[in-house]
Each structure stands twice: as structure tokens, then as C-alpha cells.
Amino acid sequence: MGAGEEMYGFAGKLFPIGRSLTGEGVRQSLRLIQEQIPELKIMSVPSGTQAFDWTVPQEWEIQEGYIEDADGERIVDYAVNNLHVMGYSTPVDRYVSLEELLPCIKVEEEQPDVIPYVTSYYAPRYAFCMSKRQRDALKPGTYHMVIKSRHFDGQLNYGELLLPGASQREVLLSTYICHPSMANNEVSGPVVVTWLAKWLKSLDRKLSYRIVFVPETIGSIVYLSKNLAAMKERTIAGFVLTCVGDDRAYSYLETRKGNTLTDRVMQNVLGFAHPEYQRYSYLERGSDERQYNAPGVDLPVCDFCRSKYGEYPEYHTSADDMSFISPQGLAGSLDVMRQVILALEYNDYYRVTCLCEPQLGKRGLYPTESRKGIYREVKKMTNLIAYADGTEDLLAISSRIGVPVEELIPLVDKLCQAGLLESAKERR
Amino acid sequence: MGAGEEMYGFAGKLFPIGRSLTGEGVRQSLRLIQEQIPELKIMSVPSGTQAFDWTVPQEWEIQEGYIEDADGERIVDYAVNNLHVMGYSTPVDRYVSLEELLPCIKVEEEQPDVIPYVTSYYAPRYAFCMSKRQRDALKPGTYHMVIKSRHFDGQLNYGELLLPGASQREVLLSTYICHPSMANNEVSGPVVVTWLAKWLKSLDRKLSYRIVFVPETIGSIVYLSKNLAAMKERTIAGFVLTCVGDDRAYSYLETRKGNTLTDRVMQNVLGFAHPEYQRYSYLERGSDERQYNAPGVDLPVCDFCRSKYGEYPEYHTSADDMSFISPQGLAGSLDVMRQVILALEYNDYYRVTCLCEPQLGKRGLYPTESRKGIYREVKKMTNLIAYADGTEDLLAISSRIGVPVEELIPLVDKLCQAGLLESAKERR
């Protein structure tokens, strides 16, 4: 079974869990991830903890949530689809007329068949969500709205995995675990990051990796409030992985500054591998990159997506289900991120060790017979050498000479072994 | 009565006056302006005064100027239109044949019905100006050319108004007052600058303003020769206002360096308010910006025009009359320059005061219910916050996030009051 199928299978386990910013759903999800990567640490922070301008909210626990009609039939039920109750809803137990019921129902007006995903984290409210078609068909009568939920001082939880490398210079991988039953947004993110972590564990790492599974917004803010100094010192590149499971597109959302190493590696890898990729400005941001890039935090973190959040019709509805993602979609994302990571691992400032062109022929690296056209064959190598002056990194050379880093890596290895190339920093 | 009508009325008072580089016409014009802004100082510099590479010329006084035909009828008369005598003409009293007359007549060959505006400031000559149609209809006969004029050591005059603000950092507004009866070029400039000065007097100014009414070229050179050190130290932006009364276009001519604060504010304000505006290179310069931007002077001064001098057919002809300008044209220019000035007044380096995004919700600045699409509503504010890292000024943020400074000013005020934004310079 390939990685794509494995990931899709794992996504199916995470999908049904009723997650929120805090609570048992998050802990259950983190424990499933821990089964895949036992080194993952599950951390907790008490409700009420201050994190910069924010406060860790209370836990939300929901036992059941439904609407019964006059016949006692449950027309919507949290147990059937956890999108039916607005996230973080306060408790309720009321008999109401249709007229009174309607203001408590959220629908997606433009898509009559889907249940929208709605939350109200920062104001106490309750509501139910259903399809527009279902709502419009409701008949006058008495309805019974029941939400058995409670808010209480508990914990906010997140997962953290630190993988040290030869250098303290660090790459951040961040994804979020607070959405209930939606597949692309957001079980695909934790799934691909989990498989990346497994692969990274076995890699002979030059760089270190910080991998975090956090509830969106408050989770990354809490995480930053505890780790900002180390992250500012060490982070050379960072990636929020979200909506990475569908087959439609590859997308990347720039860091705030737009020209960091993160942006360069993403543009390079996607530009060669998927030149049709979508590039979004930081003005179209919407996930945890908002915290990582905030003024004063200033970490170079981009988003990597297939279809970007907010840009596909199934987004934040019940249509973002397991049929919307695929093994191939997940595997494609994993592949791009592996290339990104390898490009970062090899992204040194190389310098040729001799003056003028090296005599490649005597080392068997060059055709001995000079004829029209023959230059093209060895051009990748000679172009790499021509620009290896220690002033540009491998990504810059790759873009300049039009050769993917993936294809330069074996040439770098060969030339370093021949003693013709060296890291410019080692000598300095 | 709106500002447009008031300005148009005032333009009508300035229009008939026979101005030249020096002389009674300039003084009369400055006194009319002084009636509007009593703080204006009228300065004088004697003929013969050296100013850099130039010398203040003699005053020119003209009593009358006309051509009579054989029947004693005045075919052109300075008293009827002061364009009929070439500016700065030497005196003459000659009876001549048509053949002798013709070389003394200037016409606009391409526009048969207009009288051209011609001067000869730096070589002693005389000439008359008339329409091509009139010249071509002249019959053989005897003509009497009369110009009663004299050149004598007198004064060069200019007006100056200094409006101090909280900071010594200064904005220059410059316009010229040496053209006879033409409306767009050039009574519109002094008129709009006069109304700007009235408005600035009542503004709670962070910046200081230096407002000058000078004869073109020699006037700005004389002014610079007296004020260069202070101007180089204080000037952050400068504007020559000329041809600001018609309805056809908005134009801006870059400073010599092309990327100064002056250029940025002009491009920003015109780009949002009048995106169809014409942008001219400094290579197409032609007014006092030539002196302000000269090497060694190096002040960041652009031109602001409606139809730029030299680019409209009525330019420097009798067709540039009061019907060519309008209340709306003048009011539009006043409005643009007010926006420019407000943008400069607010153009600070702002910085958000907390790490990560501020919790806008608890301050009533953010909707409490998270739903698809809802971000767009508060995006102006969150984008302002996202880039308020103290490294870019408000103009740069405005361009980056695509929101006019005009719309950012109330948000800046609101966020500063909430303690979420501060001037980056204050803390440093």
C-alpha cells in the first residue's frame, strides 16, 4: 500500500471526531497521531491562561444536540453530523414555534444541499446548522431545541515534535486540529504532516524541524507565547499545511514579506514541478500564518494548500467530506513538501575550488571530442559551476539556470566528491 | 457659494492684469492675493541683484502699444488684449510698409484664430502678436507701429507665506504670477494655492508649509538663492501648481529623482482618486520644478496640473481664457491637493503594540461569529494591522493593501485610541 492510501486510511479515522478549539475531540485526535509518531508530545495549557492579547478559552463539552419536530422526530442531530450544532454553542432546551426556530438556524444560502460549518467562539450563543433545502421545507408547528453542552475551565491541547539535525537552524511545519468532520479542511493537514514527520525521522538531517499540531489561531498564539524567542532565533523557513488533500490545484500563499527563503523554495519547487500552481498574496491570508508573520513575531511562514481555503465551494460545509480528498491528492502534497525539504537541506552557498573552468575531461566528466551541439549535454553541470561563486545559494542558481534543485542535488554530490565544489561557508 | 465658484470669481479679478516678470502687474496681483490671505508677505529684490548664475532684470513698463493702419485705425492694441505686444518689448515709433511690418508680427501658424503669447526677456527686441487670420488679411499700405515702453532699474517682487506646524518638516507649495491674460496658465495656479493657504491656516498642522508666489524661473531662482539652506534642511515634499483650472485631465510630472515622498504621495492620491491621470517624466519638465530639482538644490518638487502646459492647444494663446477654466476644474484641483496634504500629515510609521494579532472582538472591533465571507468586512483594518510593523509608512501600506489613505485615516485614529497602534518613531 502506498503512502497515499495509508494517509487516506488515517484520514478516515480522524474524520468522524467532533473537534473544537479545545476538548476531548482534540485530545482524541492527538492520541491517534501519537500512535503514528510516538515521539509526539501532547501538551496542555489551562483555560484562562493569558497569551499576548488573548486568553485561553474554556473547554466546550457537548453530550447531545438536536431539534425534534412535533412528532418527536429528530430533524437534525449532532450524533448524525457534528456540523448540525454551531461550534461552542451554549446549552438550550426550548419548545418553539417555527417562527421562533428560524432565527436559530444557519444555512448556506447559495448551496441548498450542504450543511454549513459555523462557530461562535467569542460570544455566547447557540444555533443549529442544516441545508437550505431542509430549512425551507420545515412546516409550521412546535419544535424542541435541545443542546446539552457545558463550558468549563479545562485545558487547551496541542502536539509538538522536535527533530534535531546537524544544525540548530530550524524548519517549522504547522497544521491545525480544531475542525470537526471536514476532510480537506482539516483532516488532510494533520495527516500529511504526520507522514512528513515519519519520513523526516529517518532522514539524515542537516536542519532541525519543529512540527506542531495546534488549534487554529488561539493554538498558534499560545504556542508562540511559549516558544517565541527560540523560534525567532532558529527558524529559517516555515509552512502551514492546510487543505492538502484534494486533486484540483497546488497553491501557495506568500509570507508577509514575500521574498523570504520560504517563498523562494516554494516558488522554485512548485514552479518546476507544477508550473500551473496558484500563488496568493499575503492579503488573502486566513490561517495560522497570520500569527507567525505578525509584526514583531516576523517568522517567514507561508501556507501550502491544494485548493486554498475559501476558494473552493465545498469549503466549510458538509460537502468537504472524505470523497473530496483522495490518496493521490494527499500523496501529491507529501511529494511537494519532501522536495521542498530536500531543497532546504541542500541549499548551501557553493563555491568552485579552482580558478577558471575546471578541466572536467580529465575527470571523465566531459566529452573529449568537441563538436557542434555537444555542449548542451553537459550544460547543467557547467552552468552550476559557472555560478558557484559563493554569492548565491543553490535555489538562486537553480532558478537562474532553469534546472530543478532535485536535478542539481546529484551533481552537487558528484562535484563535491571530485573536490571541485565546496560550501563557501566552510572556508570562511 | 462653493469654493469652486469663489475661486473662479477671484480668477476673473486676476485675469485682466498685464503681468510680466517684474513690474506693477505682479505687485497688483500680489496685493489682490494679500486681500485673501493677509499674512502674505510681499517681498522685493532690486534689479541687478545676482542670484546664482542669473541677474534680476530691469522692470518693464508699458503705457501703450498698437499698430495703426493708413486710416488711423488701431488694428491691434495692448489695451484690448495685452497679448498683442510681445512681452518685454523695447519701445518703437515707426511708419512702415506692409513688407516691413510683417517680420515684426508673431502668429500661431497652426491655429489661425488665436493670438500667441510671446516674450523676449533676454534679448532686446520688439514685436506684435496677432492671429494668423488677421495677419494674412493685411493689405499693402503704410502702418504705424507704436510701443511706449521703458526698461529701468526697479524691483522683482514675490509673495511668501510661512505656516508653522508642530514639526519643522516642511511642505513647499509654489506657483507663478508672471503671465498676462491667460486663465489656466496662469491665473489658476495662484488662485488654487490661495484657497489651499486659507484652508491650511485653519488646519491643526503637524507639518509646516512654505507657500510662494514667484515670477517663473528668475523668481524661483531668486527665492532659492535667499532660502536654500533652510529649504534643503526642512523640505519633505514640494509641489508646483500650474494649469490647475480646466476640466480635461489630472497630470503630475515626476521629481527629478522620481521616487521621492512627493512622487509617492502624488501617485497614491491620484492613483486612487483619478486612476486615469497622466504621469509625465521629469524629461518633460518646463516650470519652476527645473530650479527646485536642479543638481545641488535637490528639492523633491513635482508639478501638479490638470492639462499640462504645452500639452493642450490653447496653451500660450489667447484661447486660454476664462472660458477654458471652470469652478469645477479649480475645485477638483483643490480637492486633490487637500488629500495630498492630509496624506502627508498622517504619513507616519505605525506599529501595532501587541505580538500576534490583537483580539479585536473583545474591543468590539470584530464580528463575533465566524462564517464564510465575513472576513472581507474587517479586512481593511486587519490588513492595516498586519503591515503596521514600523518599517513602512502609511503611504506604502495604503498602496500595498489597496486602500486610499483617506479611508485609512479614521482607522488609524480608532486603533491609536484603542492603544493598538502607535507611531514607531515615538518609541525609538
Next chain:
Amino acid sequence: MGAGEEMYGFAGKLFPIGRSLTGEGVRQSLRLIQEQIPELKIMSVPSGTQAFDWTVPQEWEIQEGYIEDADGERIVDYAVNNLHVMGYSTPVDRYVSLEELLPCIKVEEEQPDVIPYVTSYYAPRYAFCMSKRQRDALKPGTYHMVIKSRHFDGQLNYGELLLPGASQREVLLSTYICHPSMANNEVSGPVVVTWLAKWLKSLDRKLSYRIVFVPETIGSIVYLSKNLAAMKERTIAGFVLTCVGDDRAYSYLETRKGNTLTDRVMQNVLGFAHPEYQRYSYLERGSDERQYNAPGVDLPVCDFCRSKYGEYPEYHTSADDMSFISPQGLAGSLDVMRQVILALEYNDYYRVTCLCEPQLGKRGLYPTESRKGIYREVKKMTNLIAYADGTEDLLAISSRIGVPVEELIPLVDKLCQAGLLESAKERR
């Protein structure tokens, strides 16, 4: 007789000589050049000398080379066309069948009528070259392959001419002399460089000139190994002249860094004089610029060509003969390079000596009568003055104001004589 005809005549003398990297053909060519410029020094370096990563090869001497058919008729003969024997071929004297002969024959498959130019400098081999048409017509039978050649420790030769100027700052002109009977590539290069040298000898030089005639690749590497320190200190611009004799195009191949003075002067001169010129990236390099620009050598050297090597069908074949180049083609190249050199000679940082615009009128440099349209006539001069602030060199001003350096030179002279312009560096 014009320079074009003279150069074409001299090319005809160099054309028939059988050149290789080393040997009598190179020496004979250098002696012919020395007849034109007696100051040329002919240098020699022994075989086996180490130069950076390379070793000076043995000399190659060829007495004769031919293939006889069964009738004893020479079907190809080095004496008829020196392209018939692969350059640097080892000796051979074998009777072979057609089947055995064919692998020893090189043809240009895509052009049936031309003899290709092939060498094997760095692996011991022999081969014959002929047209595809001739090869395809060969009948079965016995053939006699004869090459009487020898390789022995001898000399590598090159020519060097140093022309000192008022400043030690130096311009490099480099061309190569190792190709046998081909006209554009490569007798045109040495010919045009020879005529440039003659002209430079008589020029009142501000700059110094280093002019070298080297065998390609190994020659420039040897030359650099002996002169690198001085060249790195002094070289401000450098040009490899190759393929400069045909009529088809003007081409320029960027330096490695792409934005040096060399690039700027080439783009400026060609941009004004031949705006249709071809610009090639350093990625398409292929001559001695590879050594001059190599990391650590870092000299700003471009190629100047008419039809660039590798880009015209006659390249490296017998069709690149004397009919492919022309007096006009050679003269055009000479003219461009003279303009390039004059632009470098005059490329100072100029500064206007007075504040504000100078009063050109009193010096007879400006029309005294101000009229619509009249500015355009003096605009070249006023634009030069407007940007002469000592921060940009003359090339930058030329590009900015859209006037060729050629037309600015007389204005610079005039303004310097009037005391209005000076070199910004002199005063500092």
C-alpha cells in the same frame, strides 16, 4: 581603400593558414598581425606548464593527411582543405575497407554539402571530415588512410599588446587564433582587433588597453594564470571579439553578472545604433568569456559578435568561408567597438558647477526668444545639465535622456569649456 576593404584583404591572408591550439599556424598568424602592429609581443609557454586546473598541451604538427581510394585518388586531402583532418589527430597509415573507414569519417548530417570542423584536443584519436554527400557516395573497396602528424613538447603561443593611457584603469580586448580555415569564426576576430589596436595607438587615451590574441580556452587560461592579479585590479570592462565579419546581425552576450559597466556600455551603444541587436544570456556562453568571468576570476567580460557562434548554420563548417564575411561586416563591427571605446573614455561622473539652471542665453547657448515648441531644440543640453549631479555616469544619463553618448560627447566638451560642467571626481 576603406578600413573594411583593408580588413577583408588581411582576413584573406590569415584564412588559409592551418591553425590549431598550438604550433606553426598560430605563430605564422601572430607574425602577420605583428606586421600590422609592430608593438605586439609574441609570447610562448612550454608544453606541460600548469595553468590553474589545466596543462599546456603538446604541439601538434601535421605534414599531410588524406584518404586514397583503390585507384590511388585522394578523395580528401588536408592540403586542399585543412578541415578534412580532425584537429589534433594522431598519426595513422592504414588500408581499410569501406566498412572500416566509415567510423573514421565525420560529417554534418543536417547539411549535406559542408565539411564539419571537428577537433579532439583532450583524447588521442584520429578522424577525417567530409561532406555527407561525399561520404554517402563512397563505394565499397579498399581505402588508404594517411595522417602524418606528430605531438611533441613545444610551445603555446599568444600575442599581447599593452597600450597605456592616462589612467591605469584598463579595457581588455581578447580574440582567438586557433581555428583553421574558417572566416567568421575565426579570422574576423583577430582582424577587427588588429584594426582597433591601430586606431587605439593614435587615440589620446584616458584609459589603458590590454589586447590579447590567444588560442581559445587553454590560451586565455594560461594568460589569466600569468596576469590575474593585475587584471583584477585594473580591468573596468572587457570584450571577447568573435564572429564579427558577417552582415546578418549584431549580438552581445552578457557578462556573468549581467549588470557591469561592460554590459551597460554594450547595451547603450548597440541599443541606440542597432536597436534590433540580439542579446544573449551568459547561459549561452561558449568562448573565452567563460574563463574571464569564472568564479574567483570575476572579470566583467562580454562577447561581441555579428552572428553569434553556434547560431548560424555555417558555423564550424567549410561554409564559413571568405564569402560569408564582407568588408561591410568587418567595418560595422569596427565602428561599434570604436563607439564603445569612446563611450568608455568619456564615461565620467559629471556635475554642473552652479546652483539652479545655468543662464545659457548669456553664453549664446540658448535661444533668446521664448516660444511654444522652442524648448525641444535645446533639450539635449538642458537634459544633460539636469541630470549632471555627479551621482550617475554619462552612460546612465545617456540612457535616461535617450541620447547616444556619441551625441553627448560634443556637448560635454562644450559645457566643460564654458566652465559649466566638471568631473565630479576631480573636485572630491
